[in-house]
Amino acid sequence: MKTNFIIMGCLFFSPLALAGQDTLHYAxxxxxxxxxxxxxxxxxxxxxxxxxxxxxxxxxxxPKVSAESKYKSDASRGDITDS
Incomplete structure (x- = not known):
């Protein structure tokens, strides 16, 4: 009876002991x-x-945007406009 408990104890705890030896973390x-x-x-x-x-x-x-602008004078209005 004592030997049966020893054998059952070894069978029960040995896989748990082996499982803890080489474990990888999930990451x-x-x-x-x-x-x-x-x-x-x-x-x-x-x-x-x-x-x-x-x-x-x-x-x-x-969209293709140009940073250059030309100013011209509108003779009829007399002011400078952006083209």
Whole structure:
């Protein structure tokens, strides 16, 4: 009977003892998964290229504004107007 308790105790506590030896924290596990996963790297690069493409589109459709202006005199009104 005593040996049965010893065997059951060893069977019950040994997996718990082994589980605590080499555990990774969740953040470490996720970081390691990101480093090792080619599919995640490919998706990250795809998202980055979409962002760059969106920025290029925004720049392409920006209005072209000139900072120069010419002043001319309107002889009929006698004042200076901006053209």
């Amino acid at each position: 470490d596990f996720i970081n390691e998964m990101y480093k090792e996963s080619d599919m995640i790297k490919a998706k990250a690069l795809e998202l980055e290229s979409e962002l760059l493409r969106a920025k290029q589109t925004d720049l392409y459709f920006m």
